[in-house]
């Protein structure tokens with residue numbers, strides 16, 4: 514839902530400004546629907562494989578838990594990374610990646 518304050522201020526803009534706003538919004542949408550790049554993701558893990566799927570970057574990683582652990586590193590496990598607003602979010606997927614729509618890039 515568009516905040517009322519934004520709707521109110523848009524109503525007062527000239528056509529040329531509205532067009533600039535539209536272009537700016539299209540730019541923001543295209544930036545945010547791109548999957549996060551390698552340099553935006555955690556670099557403290559061993560990465561065995563990277564796949565892209567839509568707006569998500571999938572990585573097969575070995576993870577060190579940081580404790581005095583004899584099992585380190587753990588995995589490898591798949592993680593998914595995507596953008597939400599300005600943040601990059603991630604989720605644990607597991608040992609296997611459902612791949613139907615994901616194309617291998619690396």
Ligand SMILES: [Zn+2]
Pocket residue numbers: 577578579580582583584585586587
């Ligand atoms: Zn460990």
